[in-house]
Amino acid sequence: MGASFAQDHVVKLNVPALGLGNVYGTYEYVITDKMSASLGASYMFNRKIPFLGMLDMDPSNKVQYLKMNGYSITPEFRYYLGDKGRAQGLYAAPYFRYSNYDLAGTYVDNNVEYENGGFIKSIGGGLGVGYQWLLGDRIAIDLNAGLGYMGNDIEYNVTSEDASANYPAQLGNLQEMVDLLGDPEVEVTASSAKATFKKASFMPRFGFSVGYAF
Numbered sequence: 001m002g003a004s005f006a007q008d009h010v011v012k013l014n015v016p017a018l019g020l021g022n023v024y025g026t027y028e029y030v031i032t033d034k035m036s037a038s039l040g041a042s043y044m045f046n047r048k049i050p051f052l053g054m055l056d057m058d059p060s061n062k063v064q065y066l067k068m069n070g071y072s073i074t075p076e077f078r079y080y081l082g083d084k085g086r087a088q089g090l091y092a093a094p095y096f097r098y099s100n101y102d103l104a105g106t107y108v109d110n111n112v113e114y115e116n117g118g119f120i121k122s123i124g125g126g127l128g129v130g131y132q133w134l135l136g137d138r139i140a141i142d143l144n145a146g147l148g149y150m151g152n153d154i155e156y157n158v159t160s161e162d163a164s165a166n167y168p169a170q171l172g173n174l175q176e177m178v179d180l181l182g183d184p185e186v187e188v189t190a191s192s193a194k195a196t197f198k199k200a201s202f203m204p205r206f207g208f209s210v211g212y213a214f
Helices: 016-020 167-181
Strands: 009-016 022-030 035-048 067-082 088-108 110-133 139-159 185-188 192-213
Touching: 009 016, 016 035, 016 192, 022 192, 035 139, 035 192, 067 110, 088 139, 110 167, 110 192, 139 167, 167 185, 167 192
Parallel strands: none
Antiparallel strands: 009 022, 009 192, 022 035, 035 067, 067 088, 088 110, 110 139, 139 192, 185 192
16 A cells, blocks of 8 residues: 555646646545545636637638637546555546536628627536545645536527628538537527527546645
């Protein structure tokens, strides 16, 4: 057996998430040598939608210039396997996740200025696996991965103060998203256009966190 946590609390920061403009912190409460409860919370600062460029959009598509910001909350239960010490070694972790991100942007098309935006809300859960090391009696290193199944509620809307705005044409920017997410529900009025998607999907999860036990 290795050194064991003498402490019941561990706070950790997910290092790779910082590269995406996302601050993701976790608090873990050690219940027994084998079990712990964890609560993760993240906040993404205003930035372009990650990985949207993988859709190989046309440069004129206005969706790709949207920016997003928001948060997620991830409670999980951990069960440590093996005999590496208290709250150490290989673990399995069922988890729940809720996230809420806002979308916003502006662009000009045919000399008309538009505001586009919306939201992405997701709720679901999954199963993670990971490995936690203890260095000395204070420093924790946590490497994990998982797969969740999420229900996603997505809205994209366009508005303009210009009376000559052509809203049906603006929804044409959604074609790449339609191919990916399925046909949206579309609502076009004299002053706005809106498309909504409801889609369930599998979502991977990865993390490498460094923490402090106390």
